[in-house]
Amino acid sequence: MFEDGWAAAPLRWVMDTVGHTHLDRMAVEPGLVAAVDQHAAALRDAIPLDRETLGDYLLGFADELRHLGWTPGGEDDLATVRLTAICWLARELGLLTDESPA
Template identity: 40%
Template sequence: MTSCVLTKVCADFERRFAEFAFEPGFAAAVDQHVAEIRERLGAHSAGLEPPAPDRTALADYALGFVDALTETGWHEPVAYDYAVCRLTALSYLVRRHRLVAPRT
């Protein structure tokens, strides 16, 4: 179950990485969300290269976030909003730290 939610989030949101090239505001917002998630999960450090977040903790956080979005009836917009930024940040952390196997 741990990797299922992370795999699903990546499958749905890693395609948004391409938008970083032409949406600097989106890239900056996702960067801030990455930092906030790291802080929330205690995966921050003073070093230049932050450690990988705990996969189980990240999956639990992602599952709670996705469940909350489902309960509110959220649908992904064409543009980006808070939820898109957060889900893209989760995807980034998963891919950056290879927390689940890449899609083939």
């Protein structure tokens, strides 16, 4: 899951790794929407929501997951929901709309 180069553009990496699939699921799974909303609210309260800060937060979070040997599975575990919240915020805030690394 953590292929070479994942840290160069962490927001794009997480969107490709978990985001697209889970954001699509949110359209039909209200429980996932509620869980993602809770994680997004926690992030909004904890950090400024700009490309650099959200990307730095993601780098730290993903690096810890890498050290723990975490990989995405079929279940909505805490890590997957948090990563989905990061993807949702990045999409909603338009942080992936240009060609610059994120």
